[in-house]
Amino acid sequence: xxxxxxxxxxxxxxxxxxxxxSKVVRRGDNFALVYLATDLISVAVSVExxxxxxxxxxxxxxxxxxDFQ
Numbered sequence: 001x002x003x004x005x006x007x008x009x010x011x012x013x014x015x016x017x018x019x020x021x022s023k024v025v026r027r028g029d030n031f032a033l034v035y036l037a038t039d040l041i042s043v044a045v046s047v048e049x050x051x052x053x054x055x056x057x058x059x060x061x062x063x064x065x066x067d068f069q
Contacts, residue, residue, distance in 0.1 A: 010056065019038060030048060
């Protein structure tokens, strides 16, 4: 998947207009970690691929813990 596709997949948790920023911070062959932020919260979303498809899981973080620079 491209970075844009990873962000698209990870952002299914929020309506598109709520996403203030996003960043793919880690990538492997079958795994990626995407940080998303809205005005109120931020979330780390892992996207993993196996033989059945893509799996998404989240880890909620305080906004001040994530650097989007």
